[in-house]
Amino acid sequence: MMKWFLDLSTRAKLFLGFGLMVVSLAAVIVTAYMGITALQQSQRRLYDEAFANATELLTVRSNLNGARASMLMMVLVTARADQVAWQQDVEDRSQEIDESLRELIGRQQSDPESLRRLEELRAIWEPFEQTRDTQVMPSIVQGRVDDARAIILGVQTERYGRMRSVAQQLGDSADEVARTAVNQSAQQASASVRLFLIIGVIALVVSLVMVGSLNRAIAVPLRHISGVAERVASGDLTMTAASSDHRADEIGVLAQTFRRMVENLRDVNRQIRDGVNVLGSAASEILAATTQVAASATETASAVSETTTTVEEVKQTSQVSSQKARYVSDSAQKTAQVSQAGKKAMDDAVEGMMRIRDQMESIAGSIVRLSEHSQTIGEIIATVNDLADQSNLLAVNAAIEAAKAGEQGKGFAVVAQEVRNLAEQSKQATAQVRAILTDIQKATGTAVMATEQGSKAVAAGVKRSTEAGESIRVLTESIAEAAQAAAQIAASSQQQLVGMDQMALAMENIKQASTQNVAGTKQTEIAAKNLHDLGQKLKQLVERYTV
Amino acid sequence: MNEEVQRLLKKRAEALARPLEERPPLAESIEILVFSIAGERYAVDTAHVHDVVPLRELTALPCTPSFVLGVVNHRGRILPVLDFRRLFDLAGDGVPEGARLVAAEAGGMRFAIFADKLTGITRVDLREVTPPPATFTDDQKAWLLGVTGEMVAVLDLQAMVRQSRIVVNEEVS
Numbered sequence: 049m050m051k052w053f054l055d056l057s058t059r060a061k062l063f064l065g066f067g068l069m070v071v072s073l074a075a076v077i078v079t080a081y082m083g084i085t086a087l088q089q090s091q092r093r094l095y096d097e098a099f100a101n102a103t104e105l106l107t108v109r110s111n112l113n114g115a116r117a118s119m120l121m122m123v124l125v126t127a128r129a130d131q132v133a134w135q136q137d138v139e140d141r142s143q144e145i146d147e148s149l150r151e152l153i154g155r156q157q158s159d160p161e162s163l164r165r166l167e168e169l170r171a172i173w174e175p176f177e178q179t180r181d182t183q184v185m186p187s188i189v190q191g192r193v194d195d196a197r198a199i200i201l202g203v204q205t206e207r208y209g210r211m212r213s214v215a216q217q218l219g220d221s222a223d224e225v226a227r228t229a230v231n232q233s234a235q236q237a238s239a240s241v242r243l244f245l246i247i248g249v250i251a252l253v254v255s256l257v258m259v260g261s262l263n264r265a266i267a268v269p270l271r272h273i274s275g276v277a278e279r280v281a282s283g284d285l286t287m288t289a290a291s292s293d294h295r296a297d298e299i300g301v302l303a304q305t306f307r308r309m310v311e312n313l314r315d316v317n318r319q320i321r322d323g324v325n326v327l328g329s330a331a332s333e334i335l336a337a338t339t340q341v342a343a344s345a346t347e348t349a350s351a352v353s354e355t356t357t358t359v360e361e362v363k364q365t366s367q368v369s370s371q372k373a374r375y376v377s378d379s380a381q382k383t384a385q386v387s388q389a390g391k392k393a394m395d396d397a398v399e400g401m402m403r404i405r406d407q408m409e410s411i412a413g414s415i416v417r418l419s420e421h422s423q424t425i426g427e428i429i430a431t432v433n434d435l436a437d438q439s440n441l442l443a444v445n446a447a448i449e450a451a452k453a454g455e456q457g458k459g460f461a462v463v464a465q466e467v468r469n470l471a472e473q474s475k476q477a478t479a480q481v482r483a484i485l486t487d488i489q490k491a492t493g494t495a496v497m498a499t500e501q502g503s504k505a506v507a508a509g510v511k512r513s514t515e516a517g518e519s520i521r522v523l524t525e526s527i528a529e530a531a532q533a534a535a536q537i538a539a540s541s542q543q544q545l546v547g548m549d550q551m552a553l554a555m556e557n558i559k560q561a562s563t564q565n566v567a568g569t570k571q572t573e574i575a576a577k578n579l580h581d582l583g584q585k586l587k588q589l590v591e592r593y594t595v
Numbered sequence: 596m597n598e599e600v601q602r603l604l605k606k607r608a609e610a611l612a613r614p615l616e617e618r619p620p621l622a623e624s625i626e627i628l629v630f631s632i633a634g635e636r637y638a639v640d641t642a643h644v645h646d647v648v649p650l651r652e653l654t655a656l657p658c659t660p661s662f663v664l665g666v667v668n669h670r671g672r673i674l675p676v677l678d679f680r681r682l683f684d685l686a687g688d689g690v691p692e693g694a695r696l697v698a699a700e701a702g703g704m705r706f707a708i709f710a711d712k713l714t715g716i717t718r719v720d721l722r723e724v725t726p727p728p729a730t731f732t733d734d735q736k737a738w739l740l741g742v743t744g745e746m747v748a749v750l751d752l753q754a755m756v757r758q759s760r761i762v763v764n765e766e767v768s
Contacts, residue, residue: 437649437693440713444628445646447716451626452642468715 054265055296061265065258072251079247083240090233098226101152101162105219108148108169109212115141116208119180122188123197131188142177149173152218162221169214176207269299273306283592285314314595321590328583331576338569338576345569349562356555363548366541373534373541380531387524394517401513405506412499419492422485429482436474443468624720629747630697630710633685636747639708641716643752645698650676650690650709664690664709669698674707683735687711701752719743734760 056064115138122134149170156162179199187196295303446464450457627638628647648669653676655665662681666673676696680687696707724741727748731739737758740749 441647441649441695444713444716448628448641448644448646451716465716 053261054300058266058298061262061297065262068258069251069255072247072254075247076244076251079240079244083237083244086240087233087237090229090236094226094229094233097155098222098229101155102219102222102226104148104152105215105222108145108152109215109219111141111145111148112208112211112215115145119184119200119204123193123200135185135188138180142180145173159225162218162225165214165218165221169211169218172207172211172214176204176211179204179207265297266299269303273299273303276306276310280310280313283594285310285317285593285595317590317593318595320586321593321595324583324586324590328580328587331580331583335573335576335580338573342566342569342573345562345566349559349566352555352559352562356552356559359548359552359555363545363552366545366548370538370541370545373538377531377534377538380527380534384524384527384531387520387527391517391520391524394513394520398510398513398517401506401510405503405510408499408503408506412496412503415492415495415499419489419496422489422492426482426485426489429478429485433475433478433482436471436478439471440468440475443471623722624718626716626718627747627749628697628716629714630695630708631712631714632679632683632710633687635683635685636714636745637679637710638719638743638747638749639697639699639752640749643699643701645700645705647713648696648698650694650696653690667696667707669696669707672705674698674705676707676709678709680709682738683731699752702756704756719747719749724749734758 053061118134118138118141122131122138125131125134149166153163153166153170156166184196184199184204187193187199295301443464446467447461450461450464453460626641628641628644629636629638631637650667653665653667656663656675660681662678664676664678666675674696679685690709691711693712695710695713697710698705698707700706723744725744726741727736727739728742738751738755740751742748
């Protein structure tokens with residue numbers, strides 16, 4: 049029974065519920081309206097008929113009384129003016145009574161009893177009026193007050209009494225009618241109230257039922273789902289929305305969708321958590337790697353800077369070396385020419401050395417002869433020295449002899465002294481000569497040795513110079529090759545210089561690139577740091593959800 | 596021209612001429628033969644000197660004091676050779692090349708004095724000869740006349756031969 053209700057769409061449920069309530073309300077309103085309208089009609093009828101008749105009858109009675117009183121006053125007063133005034137009053141009242149009677153008769157057509165009585169009243173009233181107008185009034189006006197009084201107290205009073213009783217009866221009857229109408233109206237009102245209450249209670253019950261149903265069908269599941277949503281919002285994804293009621297309406301769809309959504313959210317959260325963990329560790333590794341890369345890039349930049357400087361220096365060095373190589377090439381060319389001349393000169397030198405050897409041999413012979421001569425001179429000097437010694441001794445002995453001879457030997461002593469002086473001089477001279485000769489002999493010996501060594505040296509020199517000639521010939525060839533090589537080296541060095549220029553330029557570019565690289569790595573490092581922070585933040589965010 | 600030459604020569608002769616020595620009286624001056632032994636200069640009165648000869652063919656004598664260098668043949672006579680290096684405690688040994696012998700005679704004894712080198716003959720004033728300094732021993736002082744102003748020790752050969760020490764009279768058993 050509830051199933052079909054639950055399967056209704058919420059819109060239909062709402063339409064149904066509120067429709068029932070609106071219908072109930074409408075029924076209540078219609079009932080109330082009808083009851084109130086009926087009451088209104090009965091009240092108006094009451095007023096229009098019952099109370100109007102009674103009132104009209106009272107008016108008629110009042111006017112009857114007033115007209116009688118005025119007639120009596122006319123009788124009583126004598127002044128013409130007063131009589132006229134009272135007469136006017138009587139006529140006015142009579143006119144009102146006529147009108148009231150006419151109305152009453154017109155209204156009481158449906159009530160034959162009342163009509164009959166009214167006709168009866170009119171039947172009395174008309175002769176009464178006629179009598180008054182035709183008899184009483186003229187009598188009074190003519191001053192026959194007694195006549196008038198007689199009529200008034202006679203016929204007219206009797207008529208009046210009858211009219212009053214009829215009117216009295218009519219009034220009672222009208223009161224009766226009115227009372228009956230009031231009772232009917234009260235009964236009708238209570239019936240209306242009862243009906244209204246019954247319909248109202250029914251509407252209330254229907255409304256309560258609908259409210260309860262809607263509450264159970266819509267509000268309770270929604271509250272449940274909203275509770276789940278609240279816990280999901282606070283990060284608890286362990287909740288599962290109650291999905292036991294497989295309902296076809298929006299609530300059921302909402303519950304199922306919500307459950308799926310929570311499951312998906314849980315899956316997504318789990319995957320995000322895994323992903324965030326991977327991201328965090330990856331970001332950490334990236335940060336570490338980037339830091340290393342940044343450090344390396346800085347080192348590389350400094351190394352590149354140093355290398356650039358070095359390359360610049362090498363470039364300058366190679367420039368110098370290129371110049372040197374060119375210079376060497378030129379020098380080698382000159383050297384090749386010089387070596388050609390040197391070869392020729394060396395041949396001449398070999399010939400010269402040959403001649404020197406011959407000369408040296410003759411010099412050696414001469415010196416050997418000189419040495420022999422000096423030996424002879426030495427012997428002669430020894431002899432002379434010996435002679436000088438002996439002369440000296442002789443002179444001394446002569447002096448001694450002269451001293452022994454006394455005064456006669458004086459002259460001889462002088463001679464002996466002179467001889468001794470000569471001997472001394474001879475000895476000194478020989479000593480000098482000997483010294484000189486010794487020097488000469490030493491020199492000669494040295495010269496002999498020198499000439500021998502010279503001869504050997506010259507022989508060696510001849511050999512050397514021959515070898516040197518050969519060497520110089522080889523050297524000349526080598527120098528020619530060297531000159532060619534130097535020329536090639538100069539060309540290579542020039543190319544090398546060009547290469548070094550390009551290399552320096554390239555190194556400059558590399559340096560700039562390295563600087564940019566460092567800046568880029570710094571930025572990358574900052575980005576990696578941000579990424580790392582983001583990973584940590586994401587991790588914290590994800591950890592707020594318990595799966 | 597000739598006169599000019601004469602004048603120049605005369606001038607040169609005057610410049611070269613030695614003035615005559617003022618000779619002291621004979622009694623107050625003696626002629627001495629100056630020689631050197633081991634660097635020290637000694638002298639003897641030429642009155643005692645016979646002649647001076649080169650030292651040749653010295654024959655060593657066994658069983659003699661050390662101051663006897665040996666004996667030589669001097670003009671047919673055998674003379675002992677005194678070595679003053681031993682008597683005056685001087686350095687040196689053996690016979691150097693060019694050594695001389697001064698043949699002298701004193702107190703009836705003839706002997707030869709060994710000398711390294713002859714210096715010459717000169718005349719000294721006895722008043723200039725001063726007693727030997729304290730560096731000599733008493734024995735040595737006894738053999739000296741004195742020391743000249745040029746620090747030449749003048750030997751007193753008479754006194755020397757009088758001393759028994761110089762006389763060699765030994766028997767070798």
